[in-house]
Amino acid sequence: MTTTTDGSLLSTEVNEEDALYEQLLLQAAKEMQSQVPTTQESKQIRPQPGFCVKTKMSGIEKVFVNICRSDQIPPPPDLSEEGLVTLLESEDPTGYRIPMSLGEPHAEVDNSGNGCTAYDIVINSKFYNKIQKNKLFMEFFMTIGFEGLENKYNLELSREWRMLKNRKFLGCIAEQNIRTKSRPVIQELDSSTPASASCSNPLISEVESTCVEPEYTIAAEPADGHPSFLVAEISLPKADSAGLLLLDLGEDRIVLWARPDLYHLDIYIPYNIVPEESGSQFNRNTRVLTITMPVQPA
Template sequence: MAGKKGNDSLLSLDAKEEGELPEALKRNLLLQQPDTFEKDKTDLSPKQVTPEPGFCVKTKTEKDEKVFINICKSENVPSPKDITDEQLQSILQSGDATHYRVPLSLGEPHIEKDNSNHDCTVYDVIVGSSFYDTIQSRPIMKDFLLTIVLEGLEEKYSLRLCRECKIMKNRKFLGNLPEQNVRKAPKPFIIEMEEEEGKGNSKNKSTAAVSTAPEPEYTIIREPLDGDIPEYLVMEIKLPKVSTSKAISLDVGVDRIEITVRPNLYHLHVDLPFTVESNETVAQFNRDSQILFVTLPVNGIVVENVL
């Protein structure tokens, strides 16, 4: 719900009122955390980014400690694919946020002084400039952003933040806006789900050219099912002998996918029915079900009339 108090906008993002965030939405957050990726200096290519002021949000911890969040913008952070309010509402209602990710950078906390000259904790969050412009006229998108920002900060820094957020009307940011190291995550990457504290691992390694390993059972689903060309191909690969994503290597080309599981447990090569955006592929390994989910954005070119 939204309301007013003084000169500041008040947003209620209370999980108790709206229901706990769906697991798919929480997994979405893991895709945005720079620290969930293994540190590979060659692949991650860190870049120092100076945040541009946007707006400031005030909230507090479960211990009643003041917290301010500077929502900033930068051209160096990519913006998500544009979707309509109706599409976003449908995603939130279905609980399937797997296919919609908002790239953002979560900065380290720093101590600043509030208007009463008291110490408070400040976090800087950077989103893409065009996405920032979009949320200014779309309340549902702004609420969605604030929800995943709060969830992201909680996940990264082991916090519990109040969902009663005040958007400061006359303040674009609090304190200083230090530079952030924004890393470009290697793609495709594998996020390991259900791991302790939600931390994930990523892999982006070439698979072996020849393998004697058995082929795992898999399915490919079009999404949406209707129409000549889907927006995504979603693969589900069953890996019953695998307990961690660290054993999995994933290689995606424009019209094929290859998966190898060490040591010689599985090998899979599949020619895809459509060409895909290999750099936008997202993979998630569920340790409980031992299933690897791979989402492949289709770029619209039919390779073979299957599915």
């Protein structure tokens, strides 16, 4: 699927992509296992999307992992490629820690319309740039990240993974409360909890999400046979301007966010459309977004 993300699709008040991405987001997280003292300070982060990888669990079930970035996550110690090689060849590599936040699993729908599970891993923005440029660091990080998810959620993930070319993330990325705490190999960033727990165990406090799927209709013109174009009408009664919206059209998919946590829509279209020739208009009076999408010939 070829995806086009273009702010010009919205006719009024469209902000820059990154500014919109930063405020779109909430997902539920749950309190995990052992807990840490209530005196621990916490803060909220709004991760930005980075890339999404596809793997499998137990060799069958598809799993997607969203690798996200935030300046609020501490960077790991600076390490050269030669230093990483030495570390990997050593008998005890636990002296090098990668701070990361491991999000709760969330149910999503893949490109084929089938159910799947997605996880979010948030890392420091500079370290994110580093793994993008260095294959060895990328492989090292993905191994550590997968091990972190396996240990936290009792999973068994395949080490064969593929980065999606046209998708920065799957689903709705969460805004999280985090704290900074030293961990062996993986440093987990957790939030405050009762004082009875051990400080060495991971914790993510619950963050409620009010992001809901809006009502919508899609009409084909002409109604009979292969259509020339599709018209989608999406009802967004809580959105009062187009500046709250981010629209992403792929050849067979509509993805829409309304920030900060109003709506999220990700639907499959049974025809191949032409994203670059599509257009949309948000009516402030009716709070309806209308999207017109030319359909590729059969």
